[in-house]
Amino acid sequence: xxxxxxxxxxxxxxxxxxxxxxxxxxxxxxxxxxxxxxxxxxxxxxxxxxxxxxxxxxxxxxxxxxxxxxxxxxxxxxxxxxxxxxxxxxxxxxxxxxxxxxxxxxxxxxxxxxxxxxxxxxxxxxxxxxxxxxxxxxxxxxxxxxxxxxxxxxxxxx
Numbered sequence: 001x002x003x004x005x006x007x008x009x010x011x012x013x014x015x016x017x018x019x020x021x022x023x024x025x026x027x028x029x030x031x032x033x034x035x036x037x038x039x040x041x042x043x044x045x046x047x048x049x050x051x052x053x054x055x056x057x058x059x060x061x062x063x064x065x066x067x068x069x070x071x072x073x074x075x076x077x078x079x080x081x082x083x084x085x086x087x088x089x090x091x092x093x094x095x096x097x098x099x100x101x102x103x104x105x106x107x108x109x110x111x112x113x114x115x116x117x118x119x120x121x122x123x124x125x126x127x128x129x130x131x132x133x134x135x136x137x138x139x140x141x142x143x144x145x146x147x148x149x150x151x152x153x154x155x156x157x158x
Contacts, residue, residue: 010047026099030069031056033088034079034107041145042112043137044076047123051138054104055079055125065103073107074076077125078116083109088148093140093158102158104144110156 005077031054034042043052055076059068066085073079093100116125128134130149133142140158147154 004117013103024077025032026101027097028065029056029093029100029102030059030071030072031067031102031104032073032079032085032107032145033044033104033144034073034077034110035149038127038129039149040129042079042125042127043134044079044125045123047121051079051136051141052128052134053138053141054144065105069103069105069107073110076116076122077112077113077141078114079107079111081107085143088155091144091158092156094141095150106148122131124157 032042033054036042042055044055045052055073057068057072057076059065063071069085070081073081085107088104088106091102091104093102116122118124130145134143137145143152144157144158145151
């Protein structure tokens with residue numbers, strides 16, 4: 001049974017993710033660029049899409065972007081925001097759908113009392129210095145990191 005679950009669960013998760021993305025109207029997501037005191041950036045990998053990314057997810061009905069960000073950072077990174085994050089930008093994410101927008105917040109004041117354990121959604125996580133990002137960090141993630149950390153021009157597209 002466990003082998004069957006390992007084989008089919010990622011496929012089912014991917015299919016559900018795609019269904020959710022295409023059946024909703026305009027979608028709004030949040031991502032957090034959490035930077036620790038050593039200027040390292042927290043990244044995660046999902047079980048259902050390839051590449052290292054900034055933690056985040058969809059804003060649920062009745063939820064503010066700040067609430068969604070706080071929830072996602074706890075769920076994906078065990079990261080608790082201590083001071084209000086700074087909105088870096090709002091981006092059109094056409095790689096997901098023609099209706100998806102992502103708000104990126106920079107989070108510099110937080111605590112992570114313990115590292116999260118990998119689970120059904122998050123395969124791996126870690127803090128990485130700018131010069132040691134994982135090779136398969138997504139293009140959009142690299143662009144946002146470069147904007148925030150190196151002052152590159154802001155793009156409107158993820």
